[in-house]
Amino acid sequence: MTRIASIMKTLIGLIVAAAFVAAGIFAIRYVLDMGENMPEIEGQEETEADEGPLEPKPFSAYSWEELAAIATLIEEAPDEASARAIAAQWNLIDEEGRLTTQTRTLELENGLTVDVRLVGVLHDTPSEGGGKAALTFMTSPIDLRSVNGSASSQGGWEGSELRAWLASEALAQFPDELAGRIVSVRKLTNNTGKSDSTASITETDDILWLFSCGEVCGHISWLGDEFGYLSDGADELLNAEGSQYEAFAQAGVDQSSDNASYLIMFYQGAPVAWWYRTPYAFEFLAITDDTFYQVTSSGYASAVNLADAQAGVVVGFCL
Numbered sequence: 001m002t003r004i005a006s007i008m009k010t011l012i013g014l015i016v017a018a019a020f021v022a023a024g025i026f027a028i029r030y031v032l033d034m035g036e037n038m039p040e041i042e043g044q045e046e047t048e049a050d051e052g053p054l055e056p057k058p059f060s061a062y063s064w065e066e067l068a069a070i071a072t073l074i075e076e077a078p079d080e081a082s083a084r085a086i087a088a089q090w091n092l093i094d095e096e097g098r099l100t101t102q103t104r105t106l107e108l109e110n111g112l113t114v115d116v117r118l119v120g121v122l123h124d125t126p127s128e129g130g131g132k133a134a135l136t137f138m139t140s141p142i143d144l145r146s147v148n149g150s151a152s153s154q155g156g157w158e159g160s161e162l163r164a165w166l167a168s169e170a171l172a173q174f175p176d177e178l179a180g181r182i183v184s185v186r187k188l189t190n191n192t193g194k195s196d197s198t199a200s201i202t203e204t205d206d207i208l209w210l211f212s213c214g215e216v217c218g219h220i221s222w223l224g225d226e227f228g229y230l231s232d233g234a235d236e237l238l239n240a241e242g243s244q245y246e247a248f249a250q251a252g253v254d255q256s257s258d259n260a261s262y263l264i265m266f267y268q269g270a271p272v273a274w275w276y277r278t279p280y281a282f283e284f285l286a287i288t289d290d291t292f293y294q295v296t297s298s299g300y301a302s303a304v305n306l307a308d309a310q311a312g313v314v315v316g317f318c319l
Contacts (some may be wrong), residue, residue: 054070056090059100060102060103067135068319070086070090074135075131075133084097084121087121092121092135098250099118099247108175112173114139114140116139118136119245120136120246121246123245126186127185135319138314138316139317140266141266141312141313141314143170143313144313145165146307147160147161147308152290153307156190157190157204157209157278158202160277160307163206163209163210166209167206167208170208182318182319183319185206185209185318186205187204187206187242188241189241194289195281196234198236210276212276213238213241213276213278213293214239215241215242216248216263217254218253219244220238220239220255222238223235223238238278247262248262255301258301263299264297272312273294273295273312275293275294276292276294279291279292290307292304
C-alpha cells in the first residue's frame with residue numbers, strides 16, 4: 001500500500017503541475033489576444049517609438065513622432081472643420097475651440113532646453129505639395145545672435161546671415177526625432193531691405209524661420225500712426241508678410257498691446273528682446289537700411305535695432 005500510495009501521490013503531483021502549466025499558457029494567450037483585439041480610436045495610427053496604438057494625451061506628453069502622426073491625420077482631413085475636430089480629439093484644441101495653451105520642452109543637442117508652443121493649425125503653405133502644413137510651433141529663444149555681422153538690412157531675411165545659420169548649425173541642434181519630420185514652408189518677407197514697394201515681398205522656403213511682424217501682431221499701422229501722410233502706404237509692406245497666427249490672436253496680441261505677456265521671452269532665465277524677420281524699410285529722412293524689427297524684453301511688439309545687435313532667436317517650424 002505504501003508503494004501504491006507513493007505512485008498515486010506522484011501522479012497527482014504531475015496532474016496538478018500540468019494544470020498550472022495549462023493555466024499559465026491560457027493566461028498568456030488571453031493577454032496576447034486582448035492586445036490584438038484592443039479597440040482603436042478612429043483615425044488610429046501606430047508609431048515606431050511606442051510600437052502600439054496612439055492614444056490621446058496632454059500636448060506636453062506627446063513625443064515628436066506622435067505629433068507628426070497627428071499632423072498627418074489633420075492634413076488628410078477633408079475640410080478645415082474636420083481637421084480642427086481631429087486636433088481637438090488629440091487635445092490640441094479645447095472644448096471651446098481654442099488652441100491648447102500648454103507648453104512642452106525641447107532639449108537641443110547643445111544641452112539647452114527651450115519651451116515650445118503650438119501657435120497655428122493649417123496656417124502655413126508647404127514648400128512642396130498642396131494644402132497646408134498641419135501644425136505650426138514657436139520656440140522660446142534658442143540663442144542670442146545678430147541678424148547680420150554688420151549693421152545692414154540689405155537683402156532682408158532671405159540674404160541674412162541668421163537665416164543661413166538657422167538652416168545649418170541651428171537645425172543640427174534639433175534632435176533627430178524632430179528635425180527629420182519638420183516640413184519646409186513658404187514665408188513671405190520684404191527681402192530687399194529699405195523699400196517703398198510691395199514688389200519687395202518675395203517667398204523663401206524655410207525649415208526654421210523667424211516670425212514676421214504681421215504674423216505676430218496682425219494688422220499694422222505703425223508707420224501711418226507715427227508719420228501720417230508722409231508714410232505713403234509704408235505699412236503695406238508690413239501687412240504683406242503673412243497673416244496673424246491663431247495663438248497670438250487668441251492671447252489678445254495686436255500691434256500695440258500684449259496684455260497677457262504672451263510675447264515676453266526668456267533665455268537662460270532672463271527676459272530678452274527677440275528678432276522678427278522683418279527689416280525696417282521706411283525711407284523717411286533717408287534712414288539707412290541697417291535695422292530689423294524686434295520685440296522688446298518687456299513684450300512691446302514694435303521696436304527696431306541694428307542688424308548686428310544681439311537678440312533672442314525665436315524660431316517657428318511646422319509638422
